[in-house]
Amino acid sequence: MTGIVEARWTSRRDMAFDLVLAGGLTFFGVIFSMAQAGLAGVISLGMLGPLLFRRTHPAQVFAICSGTAVLQWLAGIDLMFGNVGLLVTLYAIAVYGNVKQSRLALGVGMCGVLMAVSRYYTESDWRQQFTMLFAFGALVFGVWAIGERRRTRALYVAQLEERAAQLERDRDRESKLAVSNERTRIAREIHDVVAHGLSIMIVQADGGLYAADANPDQAKKALATIGDTGRASLTEMRKMLGLLKQDSQPELDPDQPRPQPGVSQLPELIENVRNAGLTVDYQVRGTPRDLPALLGLTAYRIVQEGLTNTLKHAGPGAHTSVDLEYGREMLTVVVTDDGRGAAAASSNDPGHGLVGMRQRASISGGTVNAGPRAGGGYEVIARLPYDLPTGGTQ
Structure with a gap:
């Protein structure tokens, strides 16, 4: 996690909301600034139009709106409806930007408060200037804090989701490892049963073949031993092969004892x-x-x-x-x-x-x-x- 909330349109609903927000604010900003001369309409458009991309490019949108606000300050144009765009972009960079960008934007916003009070309230007494400074500062900080809280909450939720996904992957990996270990154990058991049974059968077959003419009773005994050994080995092997039938067998309980030979x-x-x-x-x-x-x-x-x-x-x-x-x-x-x-x-x-x-x-x-x-x-x-x-x- 880098501390950046993924900035993109997650659905058509988000895209439609951003389009309505940017379009509506731009429309009203231009309407309210028509009474003002010169660059007022252009400045409103510069601070409100880029809001369409506030999710995908929060830092760039904040830079454009802040630069436009500086142009407004240099031109001496009074505060207007378009300045709402500064608060929206500040909120956007707090939510969708990283920590460094968010804190830098807060500092820029506080500088903007000082610039606004120094330009537009120079004729007021110190009490009114202090009141406006506190009000604008609280407004900027409040908008930033709300965005920061949402970003932090989104990061927390994303971390929980990632942790849950990692736990699920670990569980699947452990399950596959347990199955692999169980199959290895069964394969080892089958090898022991088959190798031992076949060795006895081969020895008995050789002995029975040798004694077939000279000692028929001994040959019959050898054949009987071959049959008993083969049946016993086949029975034990069938039990082990049954454990491999995952589709038809219930899941094995690791705590349930399995009947196995001992000393x-x-x-x-x-x-x-x-x-x-x-x-x-x-x-x-x-x-x-x-x-x-x-x-x-x-x-x-x-x-x-x-x-x-x-x-x-x-x-x-x-x-x-x-x-x-x-x-x-x-x-x-x-x-x-x-x-x-x-x-x-x-x-x-x-x-x-x-x-x-x-x-x-x-x-x-x-x-x-x-x-x-x-x-x-x-x-x-x-x-x-x-x-x-x-x-x-x-």
Whole structure:
């Protein structure tokens, strides 16, 4: 805001009003000045005609009217109806001009009062001169003050409107950001579900194909595991995809808890992986405690992703261990294997799984370190504090 009220015709009604005002005052000014000799009519026209543009060019109109008034003073022409134009232009520049222009116009107006009294009341006694000086000064200041108050009020209203518009833009931006974050979360969930499910299905399919001739019962068991895993993954993925249907789904309540897996579901997850043929040791250290839903979900997904990577990269005969340690201030999750996954992980591409684990841990205020072990194999260590960072949401 520069302190300038936008000077323009906002409607045909404003334009018509200015036309009637300028035309009417000019007509009556010329009529009343016809009895005066010489330049009276021209001077009235010079002070009243420009009023048509008082909104769009307040400073220029005030300068023209003031210059015409000085010409009147130099010519010795008495005060007349056309001098009303000075008050109208003073009001206009106070409303539509900036602060500097408005105050300068007030000073010019007060100088005009002194000039008028010194020219037209020289024969009066000092009391009458003082009275006229006070009356004209009060009139000029009153007109200016009314215009200044209107300008200030218009600026205040404009600032309120701008603030309301900014708040609305901020609300829309936050809403879009929340939707984007929610979609990112759902995409991460879908990746974890699909990657884990497909890894188990691939391992079972390979094992079933190998045992189809030698051990039909083992092949049937592998096919059953593939079917159960596929159905479970499909069911969970359908639930997540349902959240993306904005047109048919009601707006999500951020305060409403969503049913998500946690550390209590880890034994079931590990059992499914064991059924896929991977040897997994599961151990819990420390005293288990109730965890926030977000922290439990983060720990579950990290273990799930770690086991998925082991299935994909560790190779046959690999052994895996999952350790949960309930410390004093944080939960430590360790997933290790003794396979050949370190060679597969040496690529420059960290993969979506590792990036997802680090993002989850970061949201929970924790960290994830992953890489080859010194004695061979691969290791994932996640440290997740119990106290979630301020603003952390599921």
